[in-house]
Amino acid sequence: MKALKKGEQAATKKPEVVIVKDGHFLNSLKGKNLFPEALEEANKIMRNVELPKRK
Amino acid sequence: MNYETYPWIESTSDLTTFHFVSEGPKGYINKIIAFHPMEDPTVFNLGFGDTHPNGHVDDSIVTDNGDRDKILATVAAAVNIFTKAYPDYWVFFAGSTESRTRLYRMAINKHLLELRQLYEIYTIIDGQPVPFYRHLAVNSFLIRRKI
Numbered sequence: 001m002k003a004l005k006k007g008e009q010a011a012t013k014k015p016e017v018v019i020v021k022d023g024h025f026l027n028s029l030k031g032k033n034l035f036p037e038a039l040e041e042a043n044k045i046m047r048n049v050e051l052p053k054r055k
Numbered sequence: 056m057n058y059e060t061y062p063w064i065e066s067t068s069d070l071t072t073f074h075f076v077s078e079g080p081k082g083y084i085n086k087i088i089a090f091h092p093m094e095d096p097t098v099f100n101l102g103f104g105d106t107h108p109n110g111h112v113d114d115s116i117v118t119d120n121g122d123r124d125k126i127l128a129t130v131a132a133a134v135n136i137f138t139k140a141y142p143d144y145w146v147f148f149a150g151s152t153e154s155r156t157r158l159y160r161m162a163i164n165k166h167l168l169e170l171r172q173l174y175e176i177y178t179i180i181d182g183q184p185v186p187f188y189r190h191l192a193v194n195s196f197l198i199r200r201k202i
Binding site for chain 2: 014015016017018019020024025026027028029030031033034035037038039041042043045046047048049050051052054055
């Protein structure tokens with residue numbers, strides 16, 4: 001069994017991801033602002049915040 | 056995090072919108088996880104809620120389906136997938152209610168060492184990003200995958 005590297009543990013219990021096909025209801029939600037109040041609040045908090053540079 | 060996740064989740068091809076089904080005493084409940092770009096397009100807001108048959112998505116409902124940890128682990132898995140695909144983007148999240156924010160904070164506190172290996176973790180205090188440290192009482196989180 002391959003030894004886990006640092007940081008891999010969080011990825012060991014992961015679900016299988018199924019990419020949906022055209023016509024699936026999830027595609028109709030893609031790109032829509034599904035949580036407008038949360039997004040507005042998030043934008044308020046993040047407005048004018050200078051993002052940290054990558055270390 | 057070694058919590059059990061739901062075994063499969065559906066996603067759009069751009070890995071921004073996810074769906075899975077919560078199973079528990081209250082029945083089968085459709086859950087949506089969505090990453091939506093914010094005013095700064097390098098930051099995505101993480102939204103999470105239930106979807107109803109009429110298409111409405113509700114992020115404040117408390118369904119109490121007895122699977123809290125499994126749901127949190129599944130949302131964490133979606134964050135892992137999104138940030139793996141878009142390592143240069145930030146993910147912002149805050150609970151839609153005080154209790155949900157507390158839940159996120161507790162989960163992050165509990166797994167902080169492990170999460171720090173994968174992510175840069177900040178909070179916003181007085182308009183400034185501040186590295187998150189254990190038991191800091193905050194209301195929002197800003198994370199980016201380490202590369």
